[in-house]
Amino acid sequence: MSQRQVLQIFEQYQKARTQFVQSVAELASRPQNIETLQNAGVMSLLRPLLLDVVPTIQQTAALALGRLANYNDDLAEAVVKGDILPQLVYSLAEQNRFYKKAAAFVLRAVAKHSPQLAQSVVDCGALDALVICLEEFDPGVKEAAAWALGYIARHNAELAQAVVDAGAVPLLVLCVQEPELSLKRISASALSDICKHSPELAQTVVDAGAIAHLAQMILNPDAKLKRQVFSALSQISKHSVDLAEMVVEAEIFPAVLTCLTDQDEYVKKNCATLIREIAKHTPELAQLIVNAGGVAAVVDYIGDCRGNVRLPGIMMLGYVAAHSENLAMAVIVSKGVVQLSIALSEEPEGYIQAAIAWALGQIGRHTPEHAKAVAVANVLPRLLECYLRTDATEDLQTKAKKALKNILQKCVHLPALQPLLQDAPANILKHVVGQFSKVLPHDPKARRLFVTSGGLKKIQEIKAEPGSALAEYINTINNCYPEEIVKYYSPGYSDALLERVETYAPVA
Numbered sequence: 001m002s003q004r005q006v007l008q009i010f011e012q013y014q015k016a017r018t019q020f021v022q023s024v025a026e027l028a029s030r031p032q033n034i035e036t037l038q039n040a041g042v043m044s045l046l047r048p049l050l051l052d053v054v055p056t057i058q059q060t061a062a063l064a065l066g067r068l069a070n071y072n073d074d075l076a077e078a079v080v081k082g083d084i085l086p087q088l089v090y091s092l093a094e095q096n097r098f099y100k101k102a103a104a105f106v107l108r109a110v111a112k113h114s115p116q117l118a119q120s121v122v123d124c125g126a127l128d129a130l131v132i133c134l135e136e137f138d139p140g141v142k143e144a145a146a147w148a149l150g151y152i153a154r155h156n157a158e159l160a161q162a163v164v165d166a167g168a169v170p171l172l173v174l175c176v177q178e179p180e181l182s183l184k185r186i187s188a189s190a191l192s193d194i195c196k197h198s199p200e201l202a203q204t205v206v207d208a209g210a211i212a213h214l215a216q217m218i219l220n221p222d223a224k225l226k227r228q229v230f231s232a233l234s235q236i237s238k239h240s241v242d243l244a245e246m247v248v249e250a251e252i253f254p255a256v257l258t259c260l261t262d263q264d265e266y267v268k269k270n271c272a273t274l275i276r277e278i279a280k281h282t283p284e285l286a287q288l289i290v291n292a293g294g295v296a297a298v299v300d301y302i303g304d305c306r307g308n309v310r311l312p313g314i315m316m317l318g319y320v321a322a323h324s325e326n327l328a329m330a331v332i333v334s335k336g337v338v339q340l341s342i343a344l345s346e347e348p349e350g351y352i353q354a355a356i357a358w359a360l361g362q363i364g365r366h367t368p369e370h371a372k373a374v375a376v377a378n379v380l381p382r383l384l385e386c387y388l389r390t391d392a393t394e395d396l397q398t399k400a401k402k403a404l405k406n407i408l409q410k411c412v413h414l415p416a417l418q419p420l421l422q423d424a425p426a427n428i429l430k431h432v433v434g435q436f437s438k439v440l441p442h443d444p445k446a447r448r449l450f451v452t453s454g455g456l457k458k459i460q461e462i463k464a465e466p467g468s469a470l471a472e473y474i475n476t477i478n479n480c481y482p483e484e485i486v487k488y489y490s491p492g493y494s495d496a497l498l499e500r501v502e503t504y505a506p507v508a
Contacts, residue, residue, distance in 0.1 A: 014054060021049055021060040028067035034075070037068065043078050050087050055096060062088065062102035070109035076117050079110050085124040092129040097138040104133060104144035108151045115155040122152060122159065127166035134171035139180040146175055146183070150190030157197035164194060164204050173208045181222050188214060188228035195235035202236045202243055211236065215250035223264035230259070230270035237277040244278045244285055253292040260301040260313075269309045272301055276316035283323040290327065295320060296334045303339050310343060311355055318359030325366040332373045337363060341377040344386075353386055354396040361403030368412045375416030380407065384424060404428055412439050414446055421458045429462065430470040437476040447480055456481065457489040 024042055027033040042064075049061035065084060069076040079085065088103040095103070107126050111118040126148070133145035149168050153160040163169075168190075175187035191210055195202040210232070217229045233252070237244040252274075259271040275294055279286045289295065295317070302313045317336050321328035331337070337360065344356045360383065364374035374380075386392060387400040408431040411417060420432045436455070440447050450456055459478070464471035478486045 014057075017049060017052065017057050018054070018060075021046070021057055021064055025060050025064035025067065028064050028071075031071065034068065034071045038075060038078075043068070043075075043082055043084075047082055047084055047087075050084065050091070055099060058091070058095065059099045059102045062091075062099060062106055066102060066105040066109045069106060070112070073113035073117065076110040076113050079106065080117065080120045085110070085121060085126065089124050089126050089129045092126075092133060097136065097141050100133055100136070100138075100141045101144045104130060104141070104148045108144070108148035111148060112151045115159060118152045118155050118159050121148075122162050127152070127162060127168070131166045131168050131171060134168065134175060139178060139183045142175055142178070143180070143183045143186050146172060146186045146190045150186065150193045153190065154193035154196075157201065160194045160197050160201050164201060169194065169204055169208045169210075173205075173210050173213060176210070176213050176217075181225060184217070185222075185225050185228050188217075188225065188232050192228060192232035192235050195232060196238075199239035199243065202239050205232075206236060206243065206246055211246055211250050215247075215252050218252060218256055218259065223262065223267050226259065226262070227264065227266045227270055230256075230267065230274050234270060234274040234277050237274060241281045241285070244281050247274075248278060248285065248288060253288065253294070257292065257294060257297040260297050261304070265305075265309050268301065268305065269312060272298065272309075272312040272316060276312045276319060279316050280319040283327060286320045286323050286327050290320065290330045295330055295336065299331075299334050299336050299339050302343055306346070307349070308352070310347070311352060314340065314343065314352070314355045314359050318355070318362045321359065322362040325370065328363050328366050328370055331363055332370065337374050337377045337379070341379050341382070344379065344382050350393040350396045354393070354399040357383055357386060357396065357399040357403040361399070361406040364403070364407035365410060368410050371407050371411035372413040372416070374407050375411050375413050378416075380404065380411075380416060381419055381423075383407075384420060384428065387428070388423070388425070401428070405431055408432060408435060411435055414439055414450070418450075418453060418455055421455060426470065430468075430473065433459065433462070433470060433473040433477070437473040440477055440480045451481070451485065451489075456485070460486065460490040 024037065024046065027037060046061045046065050049057055050065075052058050052061065065079060069079045085107070088106055092100055092103050107121050107130065111121045130145040130148050133141050136142055136145075149163050149172070153163040172187045172190050175183055176191070178184060191205050191214075195205050214229050214232055217225060220226055220229070233247050237247045256271060256274065259267055262268050262271070275289060275298065279289050279294075298313045298316050302310050302317075305313070317331050317340065321331045321336075340356050340360055344353060344360075347353055347356070360374055360379055364371045383400045383404050387397055387404065389396075392400075405428075408417070408428070412435060414436065417432050417435055420428070424432055436450070436459075440450060456477070459474055462470070462474060464474055
């Protein structure tokens with residue numbers, strides 16, 4: 001056999017290998033082919049090709065493995081059990097940039113499914129190799145490495161700490177400063193995934209100087225970048241007063257408020273989440289947001305959004321109002337109660353209704369003035385409806401009941417309370433009647449209106465346990481009226497009168 005024939009055989013073999021890995025990589029990009037590839041034992045066929053002498057075959061084999069591992073945790077587990085990870089980690093340090101991107105993709109695809117699979121990636125020494133890739137010249141390699149590190153860190157505090165211990169954070173902060181948008185996005189996302197678990201991990205990111213660089217990008221025109229920037233700043237702010245103050249000191253207000261009207265739903269939601277995480281900590285931080293126009297902006301935001309996107313804005317109003325009377329009044333003045341009332345009638349989801357009920361309770365619980373502002377928005381019957389609904393979640397019932405109780409205990413605006421006399425169960429009714437018993441002894445006009453509107457008649461129909469608080473409240477109300485008036489509106493009095501008519505003997 002001539003040398004030329006031998007070379008032809010080798011050439012054919014190389015073409016066949018190339019065609020095979022390209023076909024598998026192409027097939028693996030379509031979900032409907034995955035099960036067939038798995039049943040054909042494609043994993044064991046791809047593994048030796050990671051060591052192929054031809055770089056393009058190595059890269060394509062890694063890409064195919066990544067696509068398979070990305071599909072579900074069973075295939076990712078197969079990559080781990082096939083001892084493929086150590087080879088990929090070794091190649092990360094040795095091979096060209098194209099292979100490095102493909103290898104980092106496989107590590108990410110395995111790590112994303114569960115903490116256990118992410119731990120397998122860590123155990124094979126991937127972190128050090130990925131951190132070295134963050135120092136590569138090629139932005140694509142940095143991006144692939146940052147993405148894999150983020151997917152490892154997102155699962156739990158231990159894995160995030162392992163990423164930190166490998167020295168990733170300062171390099172991720174440098175990557176955020178690179179000109180490539182996609183690299184900025186992925187690096188900000190990875191920092192967010194590290195920050196979210198604990199104050200200590202968030203502090204590590206802050207100590208690396210991340211806040212200043214993230215804050216500079218809040219008005220960047222790229223929506224996907226802003227999503228990650230707001231997410232990272234939120235994850236830093238949520239842990240403690242000190243961390244929230246450091247974010248505020250980066251002078252994000254009032255510029256951040258403009259993003260509440262962004263075209264991108266996720267930008268708006270993440271921006272509202274950041275404001276919520278800052279507002280919840282102290283009255284001083286909440287006041288700073290109020291002074292910047294933040295409450296009015298969030299009220300408008302709630303009016304413009306629907307569904308889950310509304311939630312952080314609703315909770316932000318509740319947190320602000322919870323701090324003090326003045327801050328709750330700022331929410332009222334900014335038409336926050338009206339907007340929450342509209343949202344309560346519009347939103348079908350129980351968890352959103354529960355958040356609205358909680359926020360309204362925080363606004364109305366301070367003084368009679370606050371309670372009146374909530375009551376006149378016709379919120380009380382809606383809260384009662386949420387509490388009484390048979391299909392309501394336990395959380396919704398609990399929050400609606402507590403909100404009703406908080407508002408009712410301060411409310412002396414009787415016209416808003418009267419509709420509740422008709423429908424409220426005993427545990428809510430006692431709070432309603434209790435408020436009437438406080439106001440009626442001192443207000444003649446209210447006493448007259450209470451009779452003409454049917455309130456006194458309804459009170460006589462209530463069957464209260466003798467000696468209970470409800471019975472005492474009813475007695476207090478009855479003592480505000482002449483005995484014959486109380487008798488006149490008592491159940492059965494008209495029958496008693498008719499009996500007297502029947503038994504009455506006229507004087508001849």
